[in-house]
Every structure is written in structure tokens, then in C-alpha cells.
Amino acid sequence: MPGETAPDPYRVWLSEVMLQQTTVAAVTPRFERFIARWPTVEALAGARDEHVLSEWAGLGYYARARNLIACAREVAARGGFPDTEEQLRQLPGIGAYTAAAIAAIAFGRRALVMDTNVERVVARLHAIEAPIAESKPRLRELLDMMTPVERAGDFAQAMMDLGATICRPKSPDCPACPLNAGCSAFASGEPERFPAPKRKAVRPARYGVAHWIERSGSIWLVRRPAKGMLGGMAALPGPDWTDEPAPAETALVHVSHVFTHFHLELAVVASDSPTGEGWWQPLDRLVDAGLPTLYRRAADSVLEARSALAA
Ligand code: SF4
CATH class of the missing domain: 1.10.340.30 (Hypothetical protein; domain 2)
Incomplete structure (x- = not known):
């Protein structure tokens, strides 16, 4: 604090x-x-x-x-x-x-500690309408003019807290804001209008297949290569992801997962033989495997689909 x-x-x-x-x-x-x-x-x-x-x-x-x-x-x-x-x-x-x-x-x-919350506060104080991505240099200049020499850490935290709790993206609580007297966005009567939202990027699709290999209450897991997406993490085995859908196989489940630069459609298919270097992970200790969210969701979906069938 x-x-x-x-x-x-x-x-x-x-x-x-x-x-x-x-x-x-x-x-x-x-x-x-x-x-x-x-x-x-x-x-x-x-x-x-x-x-x-x-x-x-x-x-x-x-x-x-x-x-x-x-x-x-x-x-x-x-x-x-x-x-x-x-x-x-x-x-x-x-x-x-x-x-x-x-x-x-x-x-x-x-x-100059400028996270997205601080960027929004500064843009509103000066009624800068452009999307943040287009006004960053100007916002830095303005933050520079405000940043004190003394207690710079307290100032940085106060600005971040103000953006996170009062100058929220939607419904900023301007009457409670200690900066409202000098705020141009507040003066305009429509503070939410500043800054304009960024244009949405369209994420391309990628496609993957993961193998579900199960024996005696355990599944076969591998470690992904150290470099690349989810590098070094535990995973269900499967070929590299591609830009084209894989030939149709009967999938146990499909999982859609959003990464920063693309979204992945993952088909989980049953398979018999363990591939690659890996280990048998007991299903009742799946949580200990350290699976990243994508594979954790895939495993949970398979187990949920199975219990729905058994019900
Ligand atoms: S007065 Fe409103 S818009 Fe301006 S900085 Fe404070 S909370 Fe944000």
C-alpha cells in the first residue's frame, strides 16, 4: 500500500x-x-x-x-x-x-509506470479520444509531466489503483475521484467515451489433435518441447498444430481455446499405443500433472462426457 x-x-x-x-x-x-x-x-x-x-x-x-x-x-x-x-x-x-x-x-x-489502467486515467484527464495504441507516446509525455520526484512509488501505485477501482473502463466513479476537478473527460459529461476502444483483431484458427491413451485408470502424458507454444509443459500427445483442419476422425470431444494470436480447435481422439517419451498419470491425480489450461480443459471434457454417458 x-x-x-x-x-x-x-x-x-x-x-x-x-x-x-x-x-x-x-x-x-x-x-x-x-x-x-x-x-x-x-x-x-x-x-x-x-x-x-x-x-x-x-x-x-x-x-x-x-x-x-x-x-x-x-x-x-x-x-x-x-x-x-x-x-x-x-x-x-x-x-x-x-x-x-x-x-x-x-x-x-x-x-513512468504506465499499465493499461494508468493509460486510461491519463487519456481521460486530457480527453484524448484516440485508441490507446495510437496515443501511447503522448500519454507517456503527459504522465511524465505529472510524475513527482518524491514518493514516485506511491504515486505509481495510487495511479494504478485509481484506474483499477475508480476510473474503471465502464462506469467510472467520477464523483469519488480525487482528480475530477482537473479532468477533461469528466467535464465533457461522457467520461466513458475516452479513450476509444481498439479495433478488434480477428484471430486466425489453428487445428490440433490430441491423443487420449488410457490404461488402468491412467492416461499417457508427454512433455512438450522446451521451445514454442506451451514449451516444457505437460500435455496430451499429438502431432504439431496446423493451419488446416485435420482429416475427420471420430473425436471424443472438441475443445476451442483462445491464445493471444490465434484460436485453436483441438480434437481429442482415443488411441491405443503410447507415443513419444512420457509417463502414465493416474486420472485421480491429474491435478498434480501441471497440465496447462488447454489440456486440463481437454481432459476434463473427456471425463465429463464419459460421466454424462454413464449417467
Ligand atoms: S474524474 Fe472520472 S474520468 Fe476523470 S480521472 Fe477521475 S474517474 Fe477518471
Whole structure:
């Protein structure tokens, strides 16, 4: 909270990495588990890759988990987090935003911490109508003019909180806003109009087949290659995904899953023989396998379809 002792850089870093495009509600319990299991960056640096990847399962964006491990090891090796934006940006997986957030919140440095909530607040204060993607440089300039030298971390957190709780995308609570006296969007009477929404991107479709190989209450799982989508994660075996639908096979279930740049139509088909290097995972301990959301949903769908048939 603003005004309290500067937070531990490890916690700031971990929460910011987890929150990149994942909601606070989804992150909070996972963050607590991570901290309980690895209370320091040194502890995380010493963890085995597969344990961290399993703990990350369901949070998506697995490249982030791999960068998390690499970053923890680098920080532990150098004896702690650096305290400037410039040095923080040299670390794996730390981009401009995360470096600014750690520098401001953990080290009290003056830095421009601009997440989507802050972008919206600044756009509204100045009634900037263009979609955010088109006005970022201007928004940065305006945030720069507002950002104080003293208590820059408190300012950053206050702006993020204001955007998350009061200056919400829909129905901003302008009467309760401490900045309403100088807000051009409020003055216009239609604060929600600012900024304009971005044009929706059409996500292309990709297609995949996953094999459901079951024996004596267990299913055959494999680990995906370290590089590429869901790299290093546990998975149902199957061929590479393609841009064209696979020839029709009788599927047990179909699962649609949205990734950042495409959506995947996955057909889960029954198969007899285990393929690739893998292991038998007992179905009653599926949760321990660390399956990412796609495969967890696929497995749950097969099991649900089966119990519906048995009912
Ligand atoms: S007055 Fe309303 S639109 Fe302006 S910053 Fe505050 S909550 Fe947002």
C-alpha cells in the first residue's frame, strides 16, 4: 500500500510478471502459493524447472515462466535486484513496464509506470479520444509531466489503483475521484467515451489433435518441447498444430481455446499405443500433472462426457 515501507523487490517483480495479462483475482492465490513455496529469489533460483512450470500451470504465457526462472537465477547470482530501470531491463523477461514498476515501487525511483489502467486515467484527464495504441507516446509525455520526484512509488501505485477501482473502463466513479476537478473527460459529461476502444483483431484458427491413451485408470502424458507454444509443459500427445483442419476422425470431444494470436480447435481422439517419451498419470491425480489450461480443459471434457454417458 502507498506510504508503507518499500516492498520487497522480489514480491514486486513476481506479482508484476504474474499480472501481465492475467487478472488480479486469478493471480492472488497463485502468488501466495509461489511465495509460500519459494519465499526468496534465491529459493526460486534453486527450484527445479519442472516444479516452477507446474506451479505456473493455468496462468498461461509459459515463456514468462521460463523467463522467471532465468531471471531469478541471474538475480540470485548477482546478489539481489539492481535498483535502476536501466539495469533491471537487462534481466530476462523484464520489459520497460516491469522495470519501471520495480524501480518505482521497490526502490522509490522516479519512473513512468504506465499499465493499461494508468493509460486510461491519463487519456481521460486530457480527453484524448484516440485508441490507446495510437496515443501511447503522448500519454507517456503527459504522465511524465505529472510524475513527482518524491514518493514516485506511491504515486505509481495510487495511479494504478485509481484506474483499477475508480476510473474503471465502464462506469467510472467520477464523483469519488480525487482528480475530477482537473479532468477533461469528466467535464465533457461522457467520461466513458475516452479513450476509444481498439479495433478488434480477428484471430486466425489453428487445428490440433490430441491423443487420449488410457490404461488402468491412467492416461499417457508427454512433455512438450522446451521451445514454442506451451514449451516444457505437460500435455496430451499429438502431432504439431496446423493451419488446416485435420482429416475427420471420430473425436471424443472438441475443445476451442483462445491464445493471444490465434484460436485453436483441438480434437481429442482415443488411441491405443503410447507415443513419444512420457509417463502414465493416474486420472485421480491429474491435478498434480501441471497440465496447462488447454489440456486440463481437454481432459476434463473427456471425463465429463464419459460421466454424462454413464449417467
Ligand atoms: S474524474 Fe472520472 S474520468 Fe476523470 S480521472 Fe477521475 S474517474 Fe477518471
